[in-house]
Amino acid sequence: MTVSIALFTQDLRLHDNPVLHAAHTAADQVVPLFVLDPAVEGAGFAAPNRLAFLSDCLADLDASLRRAGSRLTVRRGATAEQTAKVAAEAGAGTVHVAAGVSAFAHRREERLREVFGDRLHVHDASLTVVPAGRITPAGRDHYAVFTPYHRAWRQAPHRGVLAAPRVIRTPDGIGSENLVFRGPLSPSLPHGGERAGRELRRRWDVDAYADVHDDLAADATSRLSPYLHFGCLSATELTAGALQRGGPGAEAFVRQLAWRDFHHQVLAARPDAAHRDYRTRDDRWHRDEREAEAWRQGRTGYPIIDAGMRQLAEEGWMHNRARLLTASFLTKSLYLDWRIGAAHFLSLLVDGDIAVNQLNWQWVAGTGTDTRPNRVLNPLRQADRYDPTGDYVRRWVPELAHLPGPSVHRPWLLDGDYPPPIVAPEDLTARFQHGRPVLGAGE
Numbered sequence: 001m002t003v004s005i006a007l008f009t010q011d012l013r014l015h016d017n018p019v020l021h022a023a024h025t026a027a028d029q030v031v032p033l034f035v036l037d038p039a040v041e042g043a044g045f046a047a048p049n050r051l052a053f054l055s056d057c058l059a060d061l062d063a064s065l066r067r068a069g070s071r072l073t074v075r076r077g078a079t080a081e082q083t084a085k086v087a088a089e090a091g092a093g094t095v096h097v098a099a100g101v102s103a104f105a106h107r108r109e110e111r112l113r114e115v116f117g118d119r120l121h122v123h124d125a126s127l128t129v130v131p132a133g134r135i136t137p138a139g140r141d142h143y144a145v146f147t148p149y150h151r152a153w154r155q156a157p158h159r160g161v162l163a164a165p166r167v168i169r170t171p172d173g174i175g176s177e178n179l180v181f182r183g184p185l186s187p188s189l190p191h192g193g194e195r196a197g198r199e200l201r202r203r204w205d206v207d208a209y210a211d212v213h214d215d216l217a218a219d220a221t222s223r224l225s226p227y228l229h230f231g232c233l234s235a236t237e238l239t240a241g242a243l244q245r246g247g248p249g250a251e252a253f254v255r256q257l258a259w260r261d262f263h264h265q266v267l268a269a270r271p272d273a274a275h276r277d278y279r280t281r282d283d284r285w286h287r288d289e290r291e292a293e294a295w296r297q298g299r300t301g302y303p304i305i306d307a308g309m310r311q312l313a314e315e316g317w318m319h320n321r322a323r324l325l326t327a328s329f330l331t332k333s334l335y336l337d338w339r340i341g342a343a344h345f346l347s348l349l350v351d352g353d354i355a356v357n358q359l360n361w362q363w364v365a366g367t368g369t370d371t372r373p374n375r376v377l378n379p380l381r382q383a384d385r386y387d388p389t390g391d392y393v394r395r396w397v398p399e400l401a402h403l404p405g406p407s408v409h410r411p412w413l414l415d416g417d418y419p420p421p422i423v424a425p426e427d428l429t430a431r432f433q434h435g436r437p438v439l440g441a442g443e
């Protein structure tokens, strides 16, 4: 009787799971294993909101495995050592795991390789649609610009979608721990897990996406990001489904999934970009903890910025357009270090992802892959454009709910009680301009 271990990481699903599929095909019995590694917490990946979501994911995965005749083994400790223990208990010959892109994932894989040697099988097409490093421009190890990456990504072969195994045999007597997590920080978190993710995908209308994805009040994006982050849903399966459906909405959605892959391949090649400028401009960031705190609290005096920050606190999630605006405001208008903002996002986002978060922050800050690093998003013009009715602001900033229509974006003209803007509207680009010679007028 041969036994293999399917070591789950950010692929907490049965459908289209190359790791589970390979472990299941390679041996008579499979031990589905998840290890909560304290180093994950040390690396800042684990925040209460994500741990709460993770705990739903693990419960759901266990329930699905039980329906297939198996169950999930959960352990806490260093991944390689815990996996070795389980392998010894189960008499497992091989270990299957997905390739990751972060410095932490690289270290984990190295350590697993030291322990298991060629009994370790790493599957690189689990996390992203096109594995990091699979497509490269001539003479470079990764793409630094999205448009050519996207072109190559569309032409690259995408692997076929794998069915969920119907029956999984698992050896008896492998003990599992009960993980107890602290409660979430945000009161309105989504429910985690593969079933919740598939249900959300089924109900969501991709056809309307192209027209409404930037409309803040419509809130009509997929909200699939936490399910993608934990791998409750496979990016490959979502892409294949959308391409099959076709149409502008599906095309626009697939483009966003390509952005996700893009940031992953950047981080895989440059793991230090999680903390250091990808392309430094030698910024001399302004320092002001009082301003940083006003931004975190959603009290900048700019209702569109404050609305985004309050949505983040309440839901552990923020609309993409609001992420762009709040990040631009912090890094370009207040000219505070992008790491301050990225750390705050990571402390709350239920989809908080080291590749996607840090590299989007760098993109907005102008230290990353944006080909127009000097663009400054003007929060007032952006509010008029992406929240023309003011409904998004009224939803998240209830003390301004009495202000009608778009007047809500400029409360200083109408309401003396709201905090005044921490940087004057005419100075929104001033700090960033200092030392930056050429600037557009702001968008």
Ligand code: FAD
Pocket (backbone or CB within 6 Å): 213, 221, 222, 223, 224, 225, 226, 228, 229, 253, 256, 257, 259, 260, 261, 263, 318, 319, 320, 321, 323, 324, 327, 345, 349, 351, 352, 353, 354, 356, 357, 358, 360, 361, 364
């Ligand atoms: P949809 O619009 O429905 O898009 C579908 C999927 O495509 C998303 O679920 C996501 O996986 C991917 N995607 C969408 N936009 C992007 C993007 N710009 N870059 C990479 N992938 C994208 N996304 C995260 O998943 N985790 C993060 O930690 C994160 N931090 C961000 C920080 C900043 C400063 C910015 C500007 C963006 C960040 N994003 C992050 C990207 C984006 O805002 C979210 O993925 C999106 O808002 C999630 O909502 P959705 O699932 O409804 O997205």
